Amino acid sequence: MLDALDKGLLKAVADLEDIPEGAYNIRKNGRLLSRATSANINIESNEEGTGIMVTIAPGTVKESVHIPVILSQAGLYDVVYNTFIVGAASDVTIIAGCGIHCGGPAPEGHEGIHEFRVGKGARVKYIEKHYATGPGSGKRTLNPTTKVFLAENAQAEMELTQIGGVDDANRLNEATLGPGSMLLITERVMTDGDQKAVSRNEIVLAGDNSRSNMVSRSVIKGNSRQNFYATMVARAKCFGHIECDAIIMDNGANETIPALKAEHPDAELSHEASIGKIAGDQLTKLMSLGLTYEETVNRIIQGFLR
Amino acid sequence: MLELKDLYFSVTETDGTNGGRKRDIIDGLNFTFEPGKFYAITGPNGSGKTTLAKLIMGINPVSAGAIRFKGRDITGLTITERAKAGIAYSFQQPARFKGITFRDLLSMATGIEEEAKLLDLLRRVGICSLSFLDKAVDAKLSGGEIKKIELATTIARNPKLAIYDEPDTGIDLWTIGPMVNLLKREQTEHRTTTIVISHNRAFLKAADVVLMVNRGKFAYVGNLDGALPMLTDLSICNFKPCREGEEDARCFR
Ligand SMILES: Nc1ncnc2c1ncn2[C@@H]1O[C@H](COP(=O)(O)OP(=O)(O)OP(=O)(O)O)[C@@H](O)[C@H]1O
Ligand SMILES: [Mg+2]
Numbered sequence: 309m310l311d312a313l314d315k316g317l318l319k320a321v322a323d324l325e326d327i328p329e330g331a332y333n334i335r336k337n338g339r340l341l342s343r344a345t346s347a348n349i350n351i352e353s354n355e356e357g358t359g360i361m362v363t364i365a366p367g368t369v370k371e372s373v374h375i376p377v378i379l380s381q382a383g384l385y386d387v388v389y390n391t392f393i394v395g396a397a398s399d400v401t402i403i404a405g406c407g408i409h410c411g412g413p414a415p416e417g418h419e420g421i422h423e424f425r426v427g428k429g430a431r432v433k434y435i436e437k438h439y440a441t442g443p444g445s446g447k448r449t450l451n452p453t454t455k456v457f458l459a460e461n462a463q464a465e466m467e468l469t470q471i472g473g474v475d476d477a478n479r480l481n482e483a484t485l486g487p488g489s490m491l492l493i494t495e496r497v498m499t500d501g502d503q504k505a506v507s508r509n510e511i512v513l514a515g516d517n518s519r520s521n522m523v524s525r526s527v528i529k530g531n532s533r534q535n536f537y538a539t540m541v542a543r544a545k546c547f548g549h550i551e552c553d554a555i556i557m558d559n560g561a562n563e564t565i566p567a568l569k570a571e572h573p574d575a576e577l578s579h580e581a582s583i584g585k586i587a588g589d590q591l592t593k594l595m596s597l598g599l600t601y602e603e604t605v606n607r608i609i610q611g612f613l614r
Numbered sequence: 615m616l617e618l619k620d621l622y623f624s625v626t627e628t629d630g631t632n633g634g635r636k637r638d639i640i641d642g643l644n645f646t647f648e649p650g651k652f653y654a655i656t657g658p659n660g661s662g663k664t665t666l667a668k669l670i671m672g673i674n675p676v677s678a679g680a681i682r683f684k685g686r687d688i689t690g691l692t693i694t695e696r697a698k699a700g701i702a703y704s705f706q707q708p709a710r711f712k713g714i715t716f717r718d719l720l721s722m723a724t725g726i727e728e729e730a731k732l733l734d735l736l737r738r739v740g741i742c743s744l745s746f747l748d749k750a751v752d753a754k755l756s757g758g759e760i761k762k763i764e765l766a767t768t769i770a771r772n773p774k775l776a777i778y779d780e781p782d783t784g785i786d787l788w789t790i791g792p793m794v795n796l797l798k799r800e801q802t803e804h805r806t807t808t809i810v811i812s813h814n815r816a817f818l819k820a821a822d823v824v825l826m827v828n829r830g831k832f833a834y835v836g837n838l839d840g841a842l843p844m845l846t847d848l849s850i851c852n853f854k855p856c857r858e859g860e861e862d863a864r865c866f867r
Contacts, residue, residue, distance in 0.1 A: 589709035611713030
């Protein structure tokens with residue numbers, strides 16, 4: 309059912325060698341390829357037919373859902389709207405990702421909107437990888453959106469990665485945090501050539517004692533460009549931090565704008581931002597361990613994006 | 615084993631009253647380090663010790679003169695080539711990374727990935743806590759911790775020539791003695807030619823030869839006893855109270 313190309317893409321975006329265990333939904337070229345549900349995790353197409361609804365029963369622990377999307381059809385622009393209802397007190401991992409293989413001059417793209425409704429005291433880990441490959445010259449576009457709503461004491465940890473080959477990306481993350489909830493986002497984006505990526509993030513700390521930490525790591529090679537915008541809005545006694553680092557190589561360009569808005573006197577918000585080349589002392593240290601310049605740069609970038 | 619021949623490192627001063635003037639930070643050094651010996655280099659702050667070490671490692675470019683290592687002229691070699699030739703350097707101010715652990719550095723230094731061998735290495739450098747291996751070498755490490763890691767990565771290279779730049783800064787009182795012993799043991803067991811830059815008498819005592827650098831020159835070469843009068847001579851120290859009318863008065867406040 310999966311050909312070699314599909315398997316390669318699946319491996320890259322979902323770390324899957326084959327059809328996964330547990331609940332999953334694999335979408336290929338805009339259509340459902342295969343799906344499995346489990347006793348606690350239900351997946352069905354939504355009413356509008358625009359995507360899927362994943363419902364995780366309250367109290368479900370140590371289960372995972374894989375929902376990879378693979379694209380290898382020239383000229384296709386696939387749009388999906390997926391909703392995840394994470395039941396109270398559950399603890400689950402959701403692995404999403406989109407792999408594009410572009411074989412010709414026609415553009416290919418995917419736009420995935422993922423909405424998470426995380427119930428009271430639930431914990432969810434969301435891992436999303438985006439990757440494009442193939443010999444074709446067609447433009448590969450990936451525009452992911454996440455919308456997160458955290459109920460009281462819910463926790464979400466999100467790892468969002470764009471590993472390479474994506475020509476154009478418009479990334480959007482929105483989150484609203486309820487009382488006592490916590491959101492950790494780590495976004496890693498690497499661009500090269502003439503690629504462009506824009507990441508917009510809007511995190512609203514609405515509940516008392518909510519906490520959020522957003523970490524962004526960008527590597528900008530060739531003539532590529534990345535813009536990063538993050539806003540944290542505090543509407544309650546809360547804690548929020550934004551940390552964004554960009555490494556520029558070659559002729560890359562970057563714009564980083566973290567913004568903090570306090571609408572409550574007990575808000576504690578902070579940010580750190582840095583843009584620059586790889587630090588000279590890091591380069592000399594690794595070369596003095598016997599690595600060549602190229603090996604050194606690779607190791608530093610690998611670590612930075614880890 | 616290591617020869618410095620008329621070695622200079624010169625810069626053009628960009629600030630202060632000397633702005634635009636050339637300054638020889640390393641000022642015509644000639645010296646031969648013998649194989650397998652233990653050298654301590656000391657001297658006032660800013661006298662050129664780190665600059666010399668970085669010239670030997672290839673981090674600073676040589677302005678004039680030559681460096682020979684085991685009979686071969688290495689003046690034009692890159693850092694990587696010198697590392698592969700058997701020179702290792704522990705930085706005075708070690709680099710901090712993002713996402714690189716102590717384990718990663720040790721693997722890069724040795725090519726070893728196997729846990730058991732890495733643990734042997736930890737034991738050799740006197741680090742008993744195994745959890746240390748997965749510590750990120752980042753801004754969160756304490757000053758002493760990063761110096762221990764720095765030292766370990768140098769020993770892990772099994773260098774023929776090891777240069778330690780103030781390995782004891784930030785190291786607690788309980789660790790300095792064992793650290794001196796460790797470097798002595800490396801010297802005797804592996805015949806490592808050892809150069810320690812230090813202000814600490816424990817290292818000066820351990821050395822076969824003490825070299826004192828002042829203003830880019832060796833002001834003294836010999837045993838520690840002979841160096842003692844100079845170590846108490848305040849005219850060498852550049853941290854002096856300002857006297858009225860002094861031409862080149864420098865205030866360190
Ligand atoms: N690349 C450079 N350009 C200009 N000045 C330099 C450069 N490198 C070193 N210096 C200057 O040369 C002098 C010697 O520096 P160096 O770091 O070698 O001193 P040191 O003897 O190691 O001192 P310390 O005991 O404080 O470590 C200092 O005044 C320093 O500012
Ligand atoms: Mg120094």
